[in-house]
Amino acid sequence: MRQRYLALLSVFASLPAVAITFQTRLESIEWKVEGDKFECRLTQPITDFGVGEFVRRAGEQATFRLKASGSMLGSGSATLLAAAAPWQPGRGDINLGSVKMSNGGIPFNSSQGQAGRLMAGLLEGRSPVIRHYSQEGGSAVEVRLLPVRFNKAFSDYQACTAKLLPMNFEQVKQAQIGFPGNGVDLDAPARAKLQVIAEFLKADPTVNHIELDGHSDNSGNRLTNRDMSRRRALAVMDFFKTQGVQEKQITLRFHGERYPLVPNTNAANRARNRRVNIQLERVAPDEPAPVAAASNAAATS
The missing domain is CATH 2.60.40.2540 (Immunoglobulin-like)
Incomplete structure (x- = not known):
């Protein structure tokens, strides 16, 4: 016991x-x-x-x-x-x-x-x-x-x-717009994604700079591919301008086929490489956006 x-x-x-x-x-x-x-x-x-x-x-x-x-x-x-x-x-x-x-x-x-x-x-x-x-x-x-x-x-x-935005800044600050067809027009999924980004930009004015990088596959010659990547980036820029974004807030670059995501070995891979990469940034009012430098880099890429 x-x-x-x-x-x-x-x-x-x-x-x-x-x-x-x-x-x-x-x-x-x-x-x-x-x-x-x-x-x-x-x-x-x-x-x-x-x-x-x-x-x-x-x-x-x-x-x-x-x-x-x-x-x-x-x-x-x-x-x-x-x-x-x-x-x-x-x-x-x-x-x-x-x-x-x-x-x-x-x-x-x-x-x-x-x-x-x-x-x-x-x-x-x-x-x-x-x-x-x-x-x-x-x-x-x-x-x-x-x-x-x-x-x-x-x-x-x-x-x-119920009033929250669909995405937060960490989710929206980098995006990719695809061009699965071999053209430069934005399809419905691309427009829907861009609309989400545009709504975020309207809600958060501190996000005041957009960088656009256009890319192509390797299906054409170097000059043709560079032009296609430029026109795709311009299509995205034009969409943002219709949503009230000023052109001076946008840096546009185009690279042709130089930076593929995946090897251009088949149709599916080439479709993935036809894209525009988007990056959103907060630029201080006294910090100039690198528009001119980016344009020069694009012209010589």
């Missing part, structure tokens, strides 16, 4: 104790929704800690993260839970796996899948919980968000996400 008692003591002694929980009082819970065409945020302030927030960027699904006003969690890993509420008998916590912690102002970012399950859990009355055990002493710090008043805020958040 004594040995069994000592064994139980040993088990309980090895269990980490929750030393502190950061959680806002029930009557003070609030959810905030903020955003624009580029990003939507759904946040809950956490007393004495910071905030927990869902962040969805244009062109992506949401992630969940903490923003801490101090270094309360430390580095290492933590367990992410969709915890059942005390008033939900028979429900257990859902373990969503571990997250890597850091000492910065944003201790971690969840995966998109984890964030989706946390949102679904909040709609069911569950709480996002981050539980971090220190390696020294076995104590833990727990951060908990509460589902109080979540449904109305979630509806406002959905209204915000």
